[in-house]
Amino acid sequence: MPPLPPPSDDQISVAIIALDESGDGWEKFAKSLPSMEQERTLRFHFAADRLRFAKCRHILRATLAPWLGCSPLEVTLRFGEHEKPHLDHETDLHFNLSHTRGGALIAFARGAEIGIDIENITRSSDLDGIARRVFTDRERSALDALKGDAKTSLFFRLWTAKEAFLKATGRGLSLDPASIETHLPNASARLGSFRCPREPAAERLQMRELDIGTPFAASLCAPTKMLTTAPLLTHEKSPPPSI
Numbered sequence: 001m002p003p004l005p006p007p008s009d010d011q012i013s014v015a016i017i018a019l020d021e022s023g024d025g026w027e028k029f030a031k032s033l034p035s036m037e038q039e040r041t042l043r044f045h046f047a048a049d050r051l052r053f054a055k056c057r058h059i060l061r062a063t064l065a066p067w068l069g070c071s072p073l074e075v076t077l078r079f080g081e082h083e084k085p086h087l088d089h090e091t092d093l094h095f096n097l098s099h100t101r102g103g104a105l106i107a108f109a110r111g112a113e114i115g116i117d118i119e120n121i122t123r124s125s126d127l128d129g130i131a132r133r134v135f136t137d138r139e140r141s142a143l144d145a146l147k148g149d150a151k152t153s154l155f156f157r158l159w160t161a162k163e164a165f166l167k168a169t170g171r172g173l174s175l176d177p178a179s180i181e182t183h184l185p186n187a188s189a190r191l192g193s194f195r196c197p198r199e200p201a202a203e204r205l206q207m208r209e210l211d212i213g214t215p216f217a218a219s220l221c222a223p224t225k226m227l228t229t230a231p232l233l234t235h236e237k238s239p240p241p242s243i
Contacts, residue, residue, distance in 0.1 A: 004236065006108070006110075007093075007110050007232075009110055011230075012108065012220065012232070014105055014106070014231050014233050016233060017055065018235075018236075019052055019099065019101075020048075020051060021048055022047065023047025023049070023050060026051035029051065029055045029241065033073075037053075041054045048101075052104065055104075056097055056099060058241065060095065064108075067093060068089055075087070076088040080170050082171060082174050083172065084170045092110050092111045093110060094110070094112065094113055095108050096115050098118045098218075100120040102120055102215075103118060105210070105212070112226060113168055113222075114168055114222040114226070115164040115166065115222075116219070116220050117164045118212070119216065119218070121156045121215050122215045127155045131143055131155065134159070135177075136181050136182075139182060143155060161209075162177045162180050165202070166180075168201070169199055175196075175199060179197070181196065185209055191207065192206060192209070193206050193207070206221070207221045207227075208227045210231070210233065
């Protein structure tokens with residue numbers, strides 16, 4: 001498949017990554033990484049976690065390198081106050097990464113911070129217990145009115161939207177998710193929105209749901225102008241590097 005094209009000024013590019021839950025092949029991906037990331041890979045106990053980290057970092061570096069005019073090993077990252085990764089280069093490129101059991105997403109944009117989140121909706125979760133901690137009264141009421149698959153779907157739509165917002169702002173869980181009022185897209189509004197008195201950026205950020213297939217829910221958060229055009233989705237099926 002052709003490489004992921006770089007993002008334009010008004011369109012976000014998203015790489016969709018399949019992750020083998022057996023963890024097979026993590027060693028070859030790890031060997032393509034700088035020594036510090038190789039060491040970090042080995043800190044994970046399970047092969048699936050090693051593959052998740054190593055494959056995502058490999059694809060991140062391999063994608064960014066030609067856009068930055070350097071080799072994958074020369075792509076340099078720095079981390080913000082709440083551990084959000086950024087490029088340590090003279091560039092207007094931004095990225096954000098999310099992973100779950102069986103899949104991952106990396107979003108790339110120019111000129112603005114973005115956030116992305118993916119969740120496997122078949123994972124075992126105490127939906128009601130989590131909702132009491134992270135959802136607003138209005139969101140919990142909407143969730144309590146549903147049962148079964150409809151309830152699960154709404155829970156993960158809300159949760160991925162909140163996570164994407166937290167990542168776009170760079171605040172992470174230093175900002176209480178329950179302080180974020182999420183308005184999901186609907187028949188009359190293609191983009192979702194947020195209300196959060198504790199985060200001024202909420203006024204300029206919106207979210208778009210991504211259809212990447214079963215069994216995933218995914219959301220992308222960015223400034224409104226960057227979401228009016230649908231993001232470019234590319235399925236990344238890179239084999240392990242030849243090392």
